[in-house]
Amino acid sequence: xxxxxxxxxxxxxxxxxxxxxxxxxxxxxxxxxxxxxxxxxxxxxxxxxxxxxxxxxxxxxxxxxxxxxxxxxxxxxxxxxxxxxxxxxxxxxxxxxxxxxxxxxxxxxxxxxxxxxxxxxxxxxxxxxxxxxxxxxxxxxxxxxxxxxxxxxxxxxxxxxxxxxxxxxxxxxxxxxxxxxxxxxxxxxxxxxxxxxxxxxxxxxxxxxxxxxxxxxxxxxxxxxxxxxxxxxxxxxxxxxxxxxxxxxxxxxxxxxxxxxxxxxxxxxxxxxxxxxxxx
Numbered sequence: 001x002x003x004x005x006x007x008x009x010x011x012x013x014x015x016x017x018x019x020x021x022x023x024x025x026x027x028x029x030x031x032x033x034x035x036x037x038x039x040x041x042x043x044x045x046x047x048x049x050x051x052x053x054x055x056x057x058x059x060x061x062x063x064x065x066x067x068x069x070x071x072x073x074x075x076x077x078x079x080x081x082x083x084x085x086x087x088x089x090x091x092x093x094x095x096x097x098x099x100x101x102x103x104x105x106x107x108x109x110x111x112x113x114x115x116x117x118x119x120x121x122x123x124x125x126x127x128x129x130x131x132x133x134x135x136x137x138x139x140x141x142x143x144x145x146x147x148x149x150x151x152x153x154x155x156x157x158x159x160x161x162x163x164x165x166x167x168x169x170x171x172x173x174x175x176x177x178x179x180x181x182x183x184x185x186x187x188x189x190x191x192x193x194x195x196x197x198x199x200x201x202x203x204x205x206x207x208x209x210x211x212x213x214x215x216x217x218x219x220x221x222x223x224x225x226x227x228x229x230x231x232x233x234x235x236x237x238x239x240x241x242x243x244x245x246x247x248x249x250x251x252x253x254x255x256x257x258x259x260x261x262x263x264x265x266x267x268x269x270x271x272x273x274x275x276x277x278x279x280x
Contacts, residue, residue, distance in 0.1 A: 144171065151183075158184045162194065169197065174205035195221035196230040203234075210238035229258050236272070245276035 144167045151160050165180035181188055181198040188194040199217035203210045210218065215238045221231040232255040239248035252269045259266045 177201040192221040192228040
């Protein structure tokens with residue numbers, strides 16, 4: 001807040017330094033040098049009269065008279081044109097101190113209003129600009145524990161159980177993940193993503209692979225969505241594990257178009273397919 005206030009104050013001072021003096025003191029055009037020009041014009045008139053007298057007396061030929069008069073006229077035009085330019089200078093006006101005072105008061109108000117509409121007022125609060133503390137494993141476990149306690153009081157909250165199951169699975173606590181998935185099994189049975197995650201959690205928890213219930217869950221997911229990527233991958237792994245290479249190849253070849261060519265998963269699938277084709 002302090003840095004913003006200092007910067008805003010300096011900005012207002014700089015703007016005011018350019019705007020306010022002309023309004024406070026008024027603008028005045030430089031005074032034309034009319035006296036000097038009037039004197040020069042009088043001299044030109046006298047010289048022209050002298051030329052006319054010399055011509056009348058016969059001491060100045062007509063050609064010389066015309067030449068001398070042309071020169072005087074040229075000099076006269078050079079003297080008059082700058083005067084005409086000076087006439088275009090705007091007329092001076094007096095100071096407008098009321099306007100200056102109004103601007104001085106309105107500048108900071110308008111600046112704050114503009115920042116409030118277009119900026120981020122919360123950024124002025126130091127408590128809002130402090131970076132949040134890093135999320136540690138202890139804090140994650142603490143949050144998961146609080147969620148587990150909450151679910152004891154809300155056993156019918158299916159979405160809560162699913163959140164808890166995913167949290168346990170991401171932490172590698174597979175036995176607890178399986179138990180949480182089981183609480184929400186009514187919701188899980190209609191969702192291929194959840195069925196695949198549930199099957200994977202069971203396989204990781206029992207350490208016996210995908211035989212049994214995990215394979216059943218994967219088959220159910222593929223009945224709902226035959227192109228479900230996660231389920232195709234698990235089905236191929238289950239078939240390879242059971243020694244059914246034909247099924248394993250079919251599942252993983254169906255998955256290949258869904259993965260990025262040349263990626264790690266693409267290379268792993270192709271290597272697995274080659275091994276199953278070789279009967280290894």
